[in-house]
Amino acid sequence: MGRVIAITNQKGGVGKTTTAINLAAALALFKKNVLIIDCDPQGNASSGLGVRVNPSFYDVLTGKVSALEVIKSSPIEGLDCLCSQPDLSGIEVELASMPKKEHQIKSCIATLVPKYDYIFLDCPPSLGLLTINALTAADSVLIPIQCEYYALEGLAQLLKTIKLIKQRTNPLLKIEGFVLTMFDRRNSLSFQIEKEVRRHFENYTYKTIIPRNVRLSEAPSYGIPIFLYDEKCKGAQSYRNLALEFLKKVRS
Amino acid sequence: MGRVIAITNQKGGVGKTTTAINLAAALALFKKNVLIIDCDPQGNASSGLGVRVNPSFYDVLTGKVSALEVIKSSPIEGLDCLCSQPDLSGIEVELASMPKKEHQIKSCIATLVPKYDYIFLDCPPSLGLLTINALTAADSVLIPIQCEYYALEGLAQLLKTIKLIKQRTNPLLKIEGFVLTMFDRRNSLSFQIEKEVRRHFENYTYKTIIPRNVRLSEAPSYGIPIFLYDEKCKGAQSYRNLALEFLKKVRS
Numbered sequence: 001m002g003r004v005i006a007i008t009n010q011k012g013g014v015g016k017t018t019t020a021i022n023l024a025a026a027l028a029l030f031k032k033n034v035l036i037i038d039c040d041p042q043g044n045a046s047s048g049l050g051v052r053v054n055p056s057f058y059d060v061l062t063g064k065v066s067a068l069e070v071i072k073s074s075p076i077e078g079l080d081c082l083c084s085q086p087d088l089s090g091i092e093v094e095l096a097s098m099p100k101k102e103h104q105i106k107s108c109i110a111t112l113v114p115k116y117d118y119i120f121l122d123c124p125p126s127l128g129l130l131t132i133n134a135l136t137a138a139d140s141v142l143i144p145i146q147c148e149y150y151a152l153e154g155l156a157q158l159l160k161t162i163k164l165i166k167q168r169t170n171p172l173l174k175i176e177g178f179v180l181t182m183f184d185r186r187n188s189l190s191f192q193i194e195k196e197v198r199r200h201f202e203n204y205t206y207k208t209i210i211p212r213n214v215r216l217s218e219a220p221s222y223g224i225p226i227f228l229y230d231e232k233c234k235g236a237q238s239y240r241n242l243a244l245e246f247l248k249k250v251r252s
Numbered sequence: 253m254g255r256v257i258a259i260t261n262q263k264g265g266v267g268k269t270t271t272a273i274n275l276a277a278a279l280a281l282f283k284k285n286v287l288i289i290d291c292d293p294q295g296n297a298s299s300g301l302g303v304r305v306n307p308s309f310y311d312v313l314t315g316k317v318s319a320l321e322v323i324k325s326s327p328i329e330g331l332d333c334l335c336s337q338p339d340l341s342g343i344e345v346e347l348a349s350m351p352k353k354e355h356q357i358k359s360c361i362a363t364l365v366p367k368y369d370y371i372f373l374d375c376p377p378s379l380g381l382l383t384i385n386a387l388t389a390a391d392s393v394l395i396p397i398q399c400e401y402y403a404l405e406g407l408a409q410l411l412k413t414i415k416l417i418k419q420r421t422n423p424l425l426k427i428e429g430f431v432l433t434m435f436d437r438r439n440s441l442s443f444q445i446e447k448e449v450r451r452h453f454e455n456y457t458y459k460t461i462i463p464r465n466v467r468l469s470e471a472p473s474y475g476i477p478i479f480l481y482d483e484k485c486k487g488a489q490s491y492r493n494l495a496l497e498f499l500k501k502v503r504s
């Protein structure tokens with residue numbers, strides 16, 4: 001049975017989409033069957049994989065089409081994508097009027113779960129109904145933390161929201177882990193943030209740290225994961241290491 | 253009469269808060285009377301100015317307190333802040349049930365407008381009801397654009413939203429300008445993005461470019477704008493130049 005993992009943090013620009021694409025791609029290269037679902041109306045995960053089609057996730061959530069029908073393969077074998085278009089920004093109003101408004105993603109993707117080893121939900125930078133739906137559908141939550149001051153501020157609110165979800169709609173929700181991103185060795189702030197995060201969340205923070213690496217921000221303009229753009233760069237190595245650590249943790 | 257300017261872009265982490273704080277601080281140093289209103293539940297503009305108090309903006313929008321009562325001064329003379337706490341994340345549900353749900357910010361800040369030269373609204377990374385409210389209350393919109401691939405993707409959606417606001421709730425809304433942020437001279441992507449933005453929005457894009465400068469990301473951890481942290485660094489110079497260009501443009 002596939003494991004559903006929401007990648008979320010309401011702070012913007014912390015590396016949610018970059019982690020979703022490159023961790024999923026690394027797992028596919030390790031012969032896992034992986035699916036990314038783009039839950040963000042910006043559609044960055046979709047364009048970062050070069051997949052932008054109609055119908056898309058909005059049509060699945062509004063019941064026009066089944067999830068199975070809109071899945072597309074990505075440039076990496078073993079990695080599929082259920083993409084999003086800007087029309088997804090209208091879904092929160094529609095969800096709000098549904099009887100089980102937090103459960104729509106969970107019920108729409110139920111048929112997909114047995115077909116994949118891992119399903120990643122890339123969330124928008126907010127704690128609105130789309131993210132609540134993703135957290136309700138997920139088995140666990142992966143939280144990217146940018147090594148910057150503002151990125152620490154929102155954590156308390158995020159953990160509070162996860163606790164609420166556990167109490168209300170998804171009692172089995174666990175924390176998969178915290179991943180430090182955009183670490184810059186020239187900047188003492190990065191070391192301070194790392195120390196702070198490891199102090200508070202020692203057992204949950206991956207040892208692998210993702211460095212700031214311009215190649216990671218160039219790859220999306222070609223619609224491919226880092227492994228097809230520059231597989232020897234530090235960005236590719238760090239996401240490969242993260243995938244290995246992720247697999248080890250999931251097994252134990 | 254004060255000019256109300258919304259700083260918005262639904263892409264996360266592009267420099268909205270950093271621009272709000274440092275442009276406003278630079279204008280205050282040029283002897284303007286400036287107010288920042290933190291419209292983001294993350295409260296980054298509030299903590300970036302070292303101002304976190306109760307009651308806050310949520311209490312103003314729900315009618316418990318008047319805006320005038322919760323304004324605090326910042327570390328810079330001439331710059332005030334109306335701060336936010338995480339409770340603001342609950343406002344969108346409350347706004348949705350109000351009769352003029354898009355106009356709540358506009359009506360709550362009406363008494364403030366004559367008291368300031370400029371009022372900046374720092375928006376969250378979404379196009380939800382808080383941002384819609386800010387765009388309805390604003391005379392103009394300032395749009396930070398990070399020099400990265402994903403940051404270009406969301407522009408079409410943002411401009412569409414601005415057009416809708418003009419048609420429905422705020423016919424006088426104008427575009428104040430586009431500001432290129434986190435420009436990195438070592439990265440060819442930055443030059444490509446600049447070229448692209450100037451090609452599409454020539455007359456609206458500020459000549460001043462904000463470089464990537466680590467001092468800008470360190471200042472918030474001390475709760476002060478860049479001018480009190482390191483006034484000679486490139487970050488401070490670029491925001492001072494932006495303020496001069498901003499004043500010139502507003503006058504003409």
Ligand SMILES: Nc1ncnc2c1ncn2[C@@H]1O[C@H](COP(=O)(O)OP(=O)(O)OP(=O)(O)O)[C@@H](O)[C@H]1O
Pocket residue numbers: 011012013014015016017018019040044123124125181182183210211212213214215216217218220235262263264265377400401402403
């Ligand atoms: N380790 C890294 N090194 C350099 N650039 C990075 C790195 N990770 C991400 N980026 C770039 O930083 C920007 C923000 O990353 P990304 O879009 O993945 O964050 P996000 O959290 O998904 O943003 P949003 O909140 O808008 O969804 C992007 O332009 C991306 O290409």
Ligand SMILES: Nc1ncnc2c1ncn2[C@@H]1O[C@H](COP(=O)(O)OP(=O)(O)OP(=O)(O)O)[C@@H](O)[C@H]1O
Pocket residue numbers: 010011012013125148149150151263264265266267268269270271292296375376377433434435462463464465466467468469470472487
């Ligand atoms: N020119 C710059 N150089 C270096 N770092 C910067 C610069 N501008 C902003 N930053 C840092 O980048 C991060 C994102 O900036 P900021 O929080 O201002 O963006 P935002 O658009 O307000 O984010 P959000 O979408 O979460 O509201 C912050 O940690 C900030 O300190």
Ligand SMILES: [Mg+2]
Pocket residue numbers: 016017018040044123124
């Ligand atoms: Mg993203």
Ligand SMILES: [Mg+2]
Pocket residue numbers: 268269270292296374375376
């Ligand atoms: Mg911000």
